[in-house]
Amino acid sequence: MARPYPREFRDDVVRVARNREDGVTIEQIAADFGVHPMTLRKWIRQADIDDGAIPGKTTNEPAELRELRRRNRLLEQENEVLRRAAAYACRPVAARARLRRARPSRGWARQLRRSRPA
Known part of the structure; x- marks a missing residue:
């Protein structure tokens, strides 16, 4: 079963991934924070949906x-x-x-x- 991560932790990791420097990959950031790269991609996608950047169901829906x-x-x-x-x-x-x-x-x-x- 998946480990639940606190909301603040997910928000921090997504913020770091969005503001990453050139040459730094999602895989490197995920490894630094101890999460799977696909998990980090899902968090980024959900954050984009919550921000209204892409269509989809928000976290609160x-x-x-x-x-x-x-x-x-x-x-x-x-x-x-x-x-x-x-x-x-x-x-x-x-x-x-x-x-x-x-x-x-x-x-x-x-x-x-x-x-x-x-």
């Missing part, structure tokens, strides 16, 4: 996309709850009355209290 998807799921759940509540509220009165009659009511408890001797 995947996290932002995850957050937006999570928010979308939450809103869809809230919408479903409201849709069900609206469907219940829009039923005809007779249908709601049937549901009330199907459940034991307080009238049942009152009848028990009345039947008990005081």
Whole structure:
């Protein structure tokens, strides 16, 4: 598994690679910092994308996309709850009355209290 490098370290290595003198290769800079040359090339490419020099997904986009998807799921759940509540509220009165009659009511408890001797 790849070793995670701190953000500051990556930024420093990319800055050194961008400001290198003539004749100094990416491979030499990568060896000096102890990273693989392809890793350094990827960091430089990602830094160019983040700076807007080349098109592509910025570093923050995947996290932002995850957050937006999570928010979308939450809103869809809230919408479903409201849709069900609206469907219940829009039923005809007779249908709601049937549901009330199907459940034991307080009238049942009152009848028990009345039947008990005081």
